[in-house]
Amino acid sequence: MEAAPGIEKILIAFAAALAIGVSAVATAWAQSKIGSAGAGALAEKPELTGTIIILLAIPETMVILGFVVAAMILMMG
Numbered sequence: 001m002e003a004a005p006g007i008e009k010i011l012i013a014f015a016a017a018l019a020i021g022v023s024a025v026a027t028a029w030a031q032s033k034i035g036s037a038g039a040g041a042l043a044e045k046p047e048l049t050g051t052i053i054i055l056l057a058i059p060e061t062m063v064i065l066g067f068v069v070a071a072m073i074l075m076m077g
Contacts, residue, residue, distance in 0.1 A: 012077035016070035023066025030059040 038052035 009077070012073060015077075016073045019070040019073060020063070020066045023062045023069075027059045027062045030062070031056060034059070 034052075034055050038048075038055065041048050042052060
């Protein structure tokens with residue numbers, strides 16, 4: 001049984017959406033945990049502001065990598 005002609009494009013688009021969607025959800029979860037811990041740390045030691053900002057920025061690389069993977073999926077497909 002052969003697949004419909006348009007199903008390949010749909011599956012490629014779905015794979016690209018998953019690449020960005022899953023990485024975005026993972027980033028949101030990580031930042032929520034880091035943000036709440038960072039708020040507690042800043043309440044006790046305000047000099048940790050720069051470190052907390054850096055720790056909040058690091059998970060954003062997951063979304064960037066998810067975007068790169070999605071772009072590669074769309075370019076190859």
